Amino acid sequence: MAMAMSEELVMLRDAAAGLLAEKAPVAELRRLRDSRDPQGYSLSLWREMSDMGWTGMAIPEAYGGLDYGYTGLGLVLEQMGRNLSVSPLQSSILVCATALVRMGSEAQKESLLPALAAGELTMALALQEGNHHAPEQTAMTATADGDTLVLQGRKCLVFDGHTADKLLVVVRTAGVPCDPDGLSLVIVDREAEGVAVERVIMLDSRNSATVSFDGVRVTADAVVGQRDQAAPGLEAVLDIANIGLSAELLGLSTEAFQRTMDYLKERKQFGAAIGSFQALQHRAAEMYAQLELARSIVIKALNAVDEGAEGISALASGCKAKLCEVSNLVACEAIQMHGGIGMTDEFDIGFFLKRARVAQHSYGDYNYHLDRFARLNGY
Amino acid sequence: MSDLEQFRLQTRSWLEANCPPSMRTPMRGDEDAYWGGRNPEVHHPDQKLWADRMGEKGWTAPEWPAEYGGGGLSREEAGVLREELARINARSPLQSFGISMLGPALMKYGSEEQKREHLPRIVRGEIRWCQGYSEPGAGSDLASLQTRAEDKGDHYLVNGQKVWTSYADKADWIFCLTRTDNSGSKHEGISFLLFDMASEGVSTRPIRLISGKSPFCETFFDNVRVPKQNLMGEEGKGWEIAKYLLTHEREMISGFGIGDAGRSLGQIAADELGLDAAGRLANAVLRNQVAQFELDGLAFAATMERVRDESRAGQGLGAASSIFKYYGTELNKRRYELLMSVYGEQALGWEGDAYSEGDMPRAWLRTKANSIEGGTSEVQLNIIAKRVLGLPG
Numbered sequence: 001m002a003m004a005m006s007e008e009l010v011m012l013r014d015a016a017a018g019l020l021a022e023k024a025p026v027a028e029l030r031r032l033r034d035s036r037d038p039q040g041y042s043l044s045l046w047r048e049m050s051d052m053g054w055t056g057m058a059i060p061e062a063y064g065g066l067d068y069g070y071t072g073l074g075l076v077l078e079q080m081g082r083n084l085s086v087s088p089l090q091s092s093i094l095v096c097a098t099a100l101v102r103m104g105s106e107a108q109k110e111s112l113l114p115a116l117a118a119g120e121l122t123m124a125l126a127l128q129e130g131n132h133h134a135p136e137q138t139a140m141t142a143t144a145d146g147d148t149l150v151l152q153g154r155k156c157l158v159f160d161g162h163t164a165d166k167l168l169v170v171v172r173t174a175g176v177p178c179d180p181d182g183l184s185l186v187i188v189d190r191e192a193e194g195v196a197v198e199r200v201i202m203l204d205s206r207n208s209a210t211v212s213f214d215g216v217r218v219t220a221d222a223v224v225g226q227r228d229q230a231a232p233g234l235e236a237v238l239d240i241a242n243i244g245l246s247a248e249l250l251g252l253s254t255e256a257f258q259r260t261m262d263y264l265k266e267r268k269q270f271g272a273a274i275g276s277f278q279a280l281q282h283r284a285a286e287m288y289a290q291l292e293l294a295r296s297i298v299i300k301a302l303n304a305v306d307e308g309a310e311g312i313s314a315l316a317s318g319c320k321a322k323l324c325e326v327s328n329l330v331a332c333e334a335i336q337m338h339g340g341i342g343m344t345d346e347f348d349i350g351f352f353l354k355r356a357r358v359a360q361h362s363y364g365d366y367n368y369h370l371d372r373f374a375r376l377n378g379y
Numbered sequence: 380m381s382d383l384e385q386f387r388l389q390t391r392s393w394l395e396a397n398c399p400p401s402m403r404t405p406m407r408g409d410e411d412a413y414w415g416g417r418n419p420e421v422h423h424p425d426q427k428l429w430a431d432r433m434g435e436k437g438w439t440a441p442e443w444p445a446e447y448g449g450g451g452l453s454r455e456e457a458g459v460l461r462e463e464l465a466r467i468n469a470r471s472p473l474q475s476f477g478i479s480m481l482g483p484a485l486m487k488y489g490s491e492e493q494k495r496e497h498l499p500r501i502v503r504g505e506i507r508w509c510q511g512y513s514e515p516g517a518g519s520d521l522a523s524l525q526t527r528a529e530d531k532g533d534h535y536l537v538n539g540q541k542v543w544t545s546y547a548d549k550a551d552w553i554f555c556l557t558r559t560d561n562s563g564s565k566h567e568g569i570s571f572l573l574f575d576m577a578s579e580g581v582s583t584r585p586i587r588l589i590s591g592k593s594p595f596c597e598t599f600f601d602n603v604r605v606p607k608q609n610l611m612g613e614e615g616k617g618w619e620i621a622k623y624l625l626t627h628e629r630e631m632i633s634g635f636g637i638g639d640a641g642r643s644l645g646q647i648a649a650d651e652l653g654l655d656a657a658g659r660l661a662n663a664v665l666r667n668q669v670a671q672f673e674l675d676g677l678a679f680a681a682t683m684e685r686v687r688d689e690s691r692a693g694q695g696l697g698a699a700s701s702i703f704k705y706y707g708t709e710l711n712k713r714r715y716e717l718l719m720s721v722y723g724e725q726a727l728g729w730e731g732d733a734y735s736e737g738d739m740p741r742a743w744l745r746t747k748a749n750s751i752e753g754g755t756s757e758v759q760l761n762i763i764a765k766r767v768l769g770l771p772g
Contacts, residue, residue: 277772
């Protein structure tokens with residue numbers, strides 16, 4: 001019965017669907033965009049999400065969380081995808097809290113996790129440097145100087161980087177770019193001296209930043225996990241991040257598909273609803289089949305995280321690759337099947353295509369993950 | 380110890396004692412499949428022994444009621460049996476359209492007498508059944524079938540022709556769609572008859588396929604007398620039974636998409652073609668296709684698992700099951716396309732020991748029928764569009 005949804009999970013999903021449809025629908029994303037909101041997301045929504053316990057779901061009870069697991073968090077992310085809701089749940093909880101839970105010292109967990117779980121503190125991962133996701137190519141350095149590390153370099157695609165209180169920065173403390181070893185994970189205050197954050201307005205109207213580090217000094221206790229040895233831990237965190245993003249992409253695709261089906265039943269041409277044309281029916285049925293496959297692999301991957309299954313990397317990459325493929329198919333078909341009105345900014349369907357493209361790229365796109373899936377399967 | 384664990388131990392020791400070692404090796408081709416029947420084709424004496432032992436326990440149909448010869452197992456027990464069979468790599472003891480198709484329909488629509496007459500013989504593999512559905516003029520448009528069954532008082536007189544009847548030349552009985560009434564819509568007036576293939580007036584002619592093999596036949600009925608008690612369900616209401624049975628046929632066919640338990644396609648490709656220094660298949664184009672196939676296979680298997688779990692949790696058979704036939708067969712075709720690419724010249728030989736008498740290309744050609752038989756992919760997409768998505772027209 002493992003892959004069937006329990007009543008408890010159904011209640012969680014319905015509660016998330018209710019709150020997000022009311023407080024954070026696509027219209028809210030449009031409002032944030034059009035008003036060039038300085039925060040980029042609604043703080044009152046974030047407080048409500050914390051009150052619902054969503055920020056504590058992936059954090060153990062000992063550190064102020066609910067220890068509810070990723071299957072539950074995935075359901076919330078799926079509903080956020082359906083509504084294109086904007087919040088730091090992905091950056092701060094899915095990614096950074098997961099990193100601290102898995103890699104952090106006792107002191108780091110005690111000082112940071114309760115605040116993260118309460119939604120009072122937000123964090124953002126600073127990883128990517130070039131145009132593509134490639135952790136082993138990290139070039140930004142952290143050089144030892146007595147008891148301190150000195151950070152030098154530049155990061156891009158730091159989601160929610162312009163508002164996060166702290167940054168979790170991937171740096172090279174040994175070796176040269178392309179060495180799989182020699183990486184470290186370091187906590188840096190966003191307002192520390194030498195940190196320059198530049199907000200980037202993204203395609204999906206969400207928050208991202210380019211961050212420069214110029215001689216930024218941190219003490220040894222800012223290093224998360226073992227120095228030079230962050231790669232395996234980081235890989236496991238990114239596996240979970242990609243599974244969570246897949247859940248969001250599932251929700252996004254499901255909603256874009258549903259809206260398209262509604263449109264096919266309503267729009268008339270040649271004296272008939274266009275959904276009566278077999279050319280469109282077969283493409284719709286194909287999308288439906290792909291969405292069912294996508295749902296299954298997302299549930300399987302989320303369950304695997306919660307079961308603590310070993311070797312989930314191949315499944316995680318497979319999951320992300322599949323969701324990249326399916327979300328792209330559905331979002332592109334959604335535009336095509338809506339015809340001219342799908343090209344207008346006034347109509348909402350375009351927002352789904354835009355968010356899909358950014359989420360697909362985040363932490364490795366289709367090409368990256370299909371290649372990794374094959375490699376981890378021995379070919 | 381729980382009852383289920385007890386059952387597992389008993390099953391394990393029974394299988395240990397009763398499954399012949401030769402039946403614990405992978406099936407290599409059609410010859411290793413055992414179909415039973417009045418005159419069973421036996422290529423190895425253990426085939427019949429294994430099927431008889433399993434049939435005697437009712438384990439060829441584990442979840443059918445014991446009163447009809449089935450195993451009478453609960454869903455959980457049947458799951459344990461499947462796991463224990465897989466554990467020792469046991470071959471499926473009996474291939475049977477009686478089990479996979481007719482049985483479920485008989486249990487739902489058959490009379491008590493019909494159930495008692497036919498179900499136990501199906502379980503024990505004594506009678507081999509074939510399916511009389513398609514006709515020359517009724518393929519995707521199955522309901523336009525014209526094989527006539529005239530009411531002659533105590534019997535029907537059947538005249539007409541079926542086509543694509545799998546193994547009709549080897550079957551003992553047929554479950555057959557016939558037309559008893561032409562006056563209403565094409566879905567009305569269809570009757571579901573069961574009769575002996577040895578009846579006077581029945582003849583079959585195997586059809587040579589592109590694979591060089593002849594698993595399908597043309598089947599002719601020339602004044603065949605079928606006793607009235609062989610009508611299943613109500614006269615003229617056979618279409619509902621036909622559709623119900625089709626869902627079971629599609630379920631069986633979609634299982635092809637899962638592939639076998641042996642090496643994955645990626646592993647086969649790696650073994651055949653070798654890897655480069657970075658551990659990747661050297662041909663990036665082929666590698667990409669293999670990876671896409673493997674990923675879709677993983678997602679498809681997960682979907683079958685999810686639908687099974689949801690159904691076990693009492694949430695009903697989800698709409699997702701509507702994709703099984705379509706997607707499973709398309710996957711299986713992709714698998715064989717890629718195998719042909721991977722094996723290259725080795726897959727082109729049609730005869731001779733060096734080419735295993737063309738097993739690979741013949742199997743590849745056979746898969747082309749997967750998306751035609753039991754309802755074409757296009758028909759499946761129509762069904763999804765209209766019944767699941769509610770699209771008009």
